[in-house]
Amino acid sequence: MLPSFNHLKGGENMPKVNQPFRGIVMSRKPFRERDLLVKILTDARGPVMFFVRGAQRKGFKMAADILPFTRGEYVGLLSDEGLSYIVSAGETHQWQGIVADLDANAYATYLLDLVNQAFNEGRGIGGWFKQVEAALDQMNAGKDPQIITNVLEVQLLPFFGVAPVWDRCVICGRQQGTLDYSESYGGMLCFEHYELDEHRLRLDQRVVGYLKFFAQLNLQTVGEINVKPAVKKQLSWALDKIYDDQVGLRLKSKRFIQSMDQWSQSLQLARNEAVDNQESLDQTEELRH
Structure with a gap:
């Protein structure tokens, strides 16, 4: 049976205190000169945008914890309105198999984009966190x-x-x-x-x-x-x-996958044509002899 995928409500009138949460880093982008905005899929609040001060500085202590395709334990201030803040990170792991494989990387990027579009920021997503985590685990395993x-x-x-x-x-x-x-x-x-x-x-x-x-x-x-x-x-x-x-x-990430598929098909056609040409040359040589 599937886990419960109820779009649970959450975030209303929650106290502004530091909270532990499990998260999956979905995307990030530079903010100002030294900071980052990091979108994380959280187990309790769905997609949440975090402001991470000093994240672009050399030697930033949580640099590895906020890399794309990373999951783990975090503590942060989850705000109902505006940006949230990461205070610390516990044990985190990056899906290295996804990072290293172009196809897996492209599909994982698209999948997280899709999840980001599907769920409202700051609201619980029921069993979907584990379902997305399982999907990335499987991609990572090949x-x-x-x-x-x-x-x-x-x-x-x-x-x-x-x-x-x-x-x-x-x-x-x-x-x-x-x-x-x-x-x-x-x-x-x-x-x-x-x-x-x-x-x-x-x-x-x-x-x-x-x-x-x-x-x-x-x-x-x-x-x-x-x-x-x-x-x-x-x-x-x-x-x-x-x-x-x-x-x-x-989504732009989906268009990238489609362009990859078109390029792969063109490459395969070129290879097939090269093989046909070589076979034709070989047959010509045989006739000459």
């Missing part, structure tokens, strides 16, 4: 970053006001047989109702099965998820289309 990200893309849709029905026909409730996704109807249509939407996505049934599976998947308990390349490609296409058309969210 698991497929696209599939892990696709899982959370499916599960985050309701927080953007889009709650697709994945497991049955939205018209008659049929669960058996072939299903296909309709953006117009906000969920699956069975084959008897395909004619209601000529623009349905025409998804491979393996893709339909994964979308249904991902909607209920707890990443804290799952092992390896192996998906064939053709299915992965259509999964990515379908979710990109839903986020573009129904959510209207076009």
Whole structure:
């Protein structure tokens, strides 16, 4: 079973005292000459922006604790309005596997951007902290970053006001047989109702099965998820289309992943062409002899 993903309310009338919290460093940017603004996903308050004084100075004692893709224990002043402040850091660890791998880094960056957009700053996020932490743990361990990200893309849709029905026909409730996704109807249509939407996505049934599976998947308990390349490609296409058309969210980090994919495809085409040219040259040489 998934953990409770209730968007719990919090932050109202909380005392302004130093509080311990678990956090995941989502992003950071320079502020003035020596300081940083660091966005951290906290276990109790969701995404929170922290002002860290002197963080750009050489020898800053918490420099390693506020690096991107770091998680750990912190103490800080969590403000209801305006910036919050980190007072100290306890045990922290950076996901080195994510930092070192370009694909994992790109998908992790996009995933954290998506989480930042999904949840209001300063409000509790229920079981989502552990779900995001588990996703990053799996990416760090070398698991497929696209599939892990696709899982959370499916599960985050309701927080953007889009709650697709994945497991049955939205018209008659049929669960058996072939299903296909309709953006117009906000969920699956069975084959008897395909004619209601000529623009349905025409998804491979393996893709339909994964979308249904991902909607209920707890990443804290799952092992390896192996998906064939053709299915992965259509999964990515379908979710990109839903986020573009129904959510209207076009993040820079997602565009970077798409440009990486295009570059990879171009490189593969160039390699295939080089192999074909070499084979053609070899055949020509054989004919000459």
